[in-house]
Amino acid sequence: xxxxxxxxxxxxxxxxxxxxxxxxxxxxxxxxxxxxxxxxxxxxxxxxxxxxxxxxxxxxxxxxxxxxxxxxxxxxxxxxxxxxxxxxxxxxxxxxxxxxxxxxxxxxxxxxxxxxxxxxxxxxxxxxxxxxxxxxxxxxxxxxxxxxxxxxxxxxxxxxxxxxxxxxxxxxxxxxxxxxxxxxxxxxxxxxxxxxxxxxxxxxxxxxxxxxxxxxxxxxxxxxxxxxxxxxxxxxxxxxxxxxxxxx
Amino acid sequence: xxxxxxxxxxxxxxxxxxxxxxxxxxxxxxxxxxxxxxxxxxxxxxxxxxxxxxxxxx
Numbered sequence: 001x002x003x004x005x006x007x008x009x010x011x012x013x014x015x016x017x018x019x020x021x022x023x024x025x026x027x028x029x030x031x032x033x034x035x036x037x038x039x040x041x042x043x044x045x046x047x048x049x050x051x052x053x054x055x056x057x058x059x060x061x062x063x064x065x066x067x068x069x070x071x072x073x074x075x076x077x078x079x080x081x082x083x084x085x086x087x088x089x090x091x092x093x094x095x096x097x098x099x100x101x102x103x104x105x106x107x108x109x110x111x112x113x114x115x116x117x118x119x120x121x122x123x124x125x126x127x128x129x130x131x132x133x134x135x136x137x138x139x140x141x142x143x144x145x146x147x148x149x150x151x152x153x154x155x156x157x158x159x160x161x162x163x164x165x166x167x168x169x170x171x172x173x174x175x176x177x178x179x180x181x182x183x184x185x186x187x188x189x190x191x192x193x194x195x196x197x198x199x200x201x202x203x204x205x206x207x208x209x210x211x212x213x214x215x216x217x218x219x220x221x222x223x224x225x226x227x228x229x230x231x232x233x234x235x236x237x238x239x240x241x242x243x244x245x246x247x248x
Numbered sequence: 249x250x251x252x253x254x255x256x257x258x259x260x261x262x263x264x265x266x267x268x269x270x271x272x273x274x275x276x277x278x279x280x281x282x283x284x285x286x287x288x289x290x291x292x293x294x295x296x297x298x299x300x301x302x303x304x305x306x
Contacts, residue, residue, distance in 0.1 A: 055261035
């Protein structure tokens with residue numbers, strides 16, 4: 001089948017994507033549960049005690065996945081918001097809106113678990129270093145996106161205004177990522193890199209990566225589930241949405 | 249195996265409040281998020297079911 005004959009935008013219509021999303025949610029949910037169980041098993045029963053930090057290092061198995069997802073979800077949110085803004089694509093804007101609460105939650109969890117890890121190891125719940133401050137800013141950007149969207153009555157105008165906020169705020173994500181290189185931070189530098197071998201024990205790394213994948217699958221499942229509801233809310237006067245809602 | 253007993257496991261080497269305070273809040277917020285999506289879905293179904301939920305009716 002020639003590439004020109006494929007309708008690349010087939011699933012850009014809410015009517016077509018909503019049933020697909022409904023079928024995908026259970027798979028990503030199951031993956032999240034399985035990966036999470038595997039990650040927790042490795043994290044608590046396989047990975048050894050840390051020589052310096054003792055058992056408290058195990059917070060890494062939720063702190064790093066939450067922090068990674070806080071950044072990945074923001075980039076996805078900004079991407080879809082940008083697509084929705086540039087191409088007037090309703091579904092893309094809805095996806096950005098669906099991602100925002102989950103991203104905000106991930107950011108909160110990164111900050112919360114980080115504080116609980118910092119108190120026993122650094123001696124402080126908080127410090128205004130570059131990484132912590134920029135992650136806190138990320139949380140405010142998520143809240144700002146949701147607040148701005150909620151403040152505007154017309155959903156399409158709200159989508160566009162919030163998209164601008166999301167896009168401008170996206171510059172914060174590389175700042176968070178590179179903060180530990182660019183500035184003198186209390187937060188440690190990267191232990192995991194695309195170019196160097198990791199500086200942590202293999203079993204610890206395995207547990208961390210399993211939990212990261214679990215969090216990723218969870219975020220996708222939850223965002224797709226929320227997207228379905230947002231799409232059905234907005235399109236509830238259409239025939240297809242009525243049928244989908246009556247079937248539920 | 250890391251733990252001599254279950255009580256060792258829950259004690260987390262003395263760091264129990266920090267470790268379980270972290271994992272507990274993660275679990276609680278994930279459950280809360282799932283519940284909130286369910287609540288939003290139920291609200292939408294109620295809105296549509298009583299017939300007054302269309303934009304034409306508003």
